[in-house]
Amino acid sequence: MSTCLKHTGQVDNLSYERFMVDFIQALNDPATAFLRYALLAGLLASVSLGVVGSYVVTRRITYIAAAIAHSVLGGIGVAVYLNVVKHWHWCDPMLGATVAALMAAVVIGLVSLYAREREDTVISAVWVIGMSTGLLFFAKTPGYINPMSYLFGNILLISARDVWLVAAMGAVVVALGLGFYNKLLAVCFDEEFAALRGVRVKLYYLLLLCLTAITVVLLVRVVGIVLVIALVTLPAAIAGHFARQLWQMMIAAVLCSMVFVVSGLALSYPMNLPSGPVIVLIAGAAYLLVALLARLRRRHGA
Amino acid sequence: MPTEPAITLRNVTFSYGAAPVLEDVGFSVGPREAVCLVGPNGGGKTTLVKLILGLLTPRRGEVRLFGQPPRSSRRRAGYMPQHVQYDPRFPVSVMDVVLMGRLGQGGLRGLTGWYGRADRHAALDALEQVGMKEFRRRPFGSLSGGERQRVLIARAVCCGPDLLLLDEPTSNIDTLVEARLLKLLGELNTRMAIVLVSHDLGFVSGLVERVICVNRRVVVHPTSELTGETIRDLYGSEVRMVRHDEFFH
DSSP, X not given: OHHHHHHHHHOSOOOHHHXXXXXXXXXXXXXXXXXXXXXXXXXXXXXXXXXXXXHHHHTTOHHHHHHHHHXXXXXXXXXXXXXXXXXXXXXXXXXXXXXXXXXXXXXXXXXHHHSOSOHHHHHHHHHHHXXXXXXXXXXXXXXOOOHXXXXXXXXXXXXHXXXXXXXXXXXXXXXXXXXXXXXXXXXXXXXXXXXXXXXXXXXXXXXXXXXXXXXXXXXXXXXXXXXXXXXXXXXXXXXXXXXXSHHHHHHHXXXXXXXXHXXXXXXXXXTTOOHHHHHHHHHHHHHHXXXXXXXXXXXXXX | OOOSOSEEEEEEEEESSSSEEEEEEEEEEOTTOEEEEEOOTTSSHHHHXXXXXXXXXXXXXXXXXXXXXXXXXXXXXXXXXXXOXXXXXXXXXXXXXXXXXXXXXXXXXXXXXXXXHHHHHHHHHHHHHTTXXXXXXXXXXXXXXXXXXXXXXXXXXXXXXXXXXXXXXXXXXXXXXXXXXXXXXXXHTTTSXXXXXXXXXXXXXXXXXXXXXXXXXXXXXXXXXXXXXXXXXXXXXXXXXXXXXXXXX
């Protein structure tokens, strides 16, 4: 690993082919197993991202997804604290992240459904309470913990266990997201009519928020909690420009997300850049390009 | 075949804020009856429809749908809303929308919401009846207002209801399609009760036996009693009456 990082770090004028060769070599190198894990985790998570992201974008709850993502830091903070200070060794940061995300999803969901609070106020509150909790617990944990690796991802921290976790949780999300496709589609499209047909609208809305929560957790290691929201929304938003039906949007979003993860890792690793921001910038550039092209096409069509 | 009244309202009062939207409303609709709700904008027609469906709860009084509280019997109603709050870029096809009328059935299929062959057949049949079958693969958002309305009527019909509730079904529809719709409603009326909300008394007079005038309070008129004067009283201003009997077949 060190040789690879060293020579790409010091030489800027190497050709891109050389970078790709490095990347592919690194994928096979046992010393850089984390890269293989990151790629696998990213590809597996892309399936959940495409399915859930399509619901999130069409139901217009990307802000809720963002709040859930940020509140995850609280769960990570508590988990790290319990692990180090209380010696609860089973208390993994990913467990804390999952619990916090689900709690945030249920709180936002119940408050927006039942309480007469303004929804956006509740979303902001959950967002900042989660982050503050996380930072306080980090501060009270002995030893230096860099919140940056959780906020923006760090592929060096990915283990084989994380990949299995992503695969298992992703399978649950995709099974539920596709199993209740027709009901979730009806709830996203016309909630009132779905309720009249006997669909338990509030339950499915909460289900959707919980699926969003788990999906957000899947990518915390790779892109971090601040950037994960880009991969929930941008692939689905791009897919929305081409899809005529929701399932088409899902397939296109899965493929887009996979392309962004692979190209982001392939670009960032040989250039010794943090992979989260590179993946997100590629997704952002692709989204802007597609939106621009769609606008041009509309103008020409009209 | 149901024999109890489709709808019964007794002394129903409803308000969103302080001022009552509906006051002491009572009427009933028979199992195979067709009625029309008329009245000025803001008079409470859509509110009344939502009370009947249990989407709103009355402050006072009682609403019964097929003799039961609306929330437990509303699956027997097919509803076409006046407005669907929808995103024009929502990726959903005409067929997807109509199939939503087949949700809410019992058994394992009802639990997951998966559609079977019978559901697709019912949806295509409903689309055919409103003359929109060839549009089934089109994105719903690409349709004109009138076409969307017809798809939403198909969705309501596709529920296989005992009561059809259509809120302003003709507001965007041209006279030719209107005639076709009238014929369809006439056929459906042999199997189910129909409640229409409409400004277009010419359209409904061939179909409905009674007109329910809604303007905070409710007055029921047999269609034959309707004159320019009663309508003027109802709307509170002069109303242009247009006869278009020539479209009735």
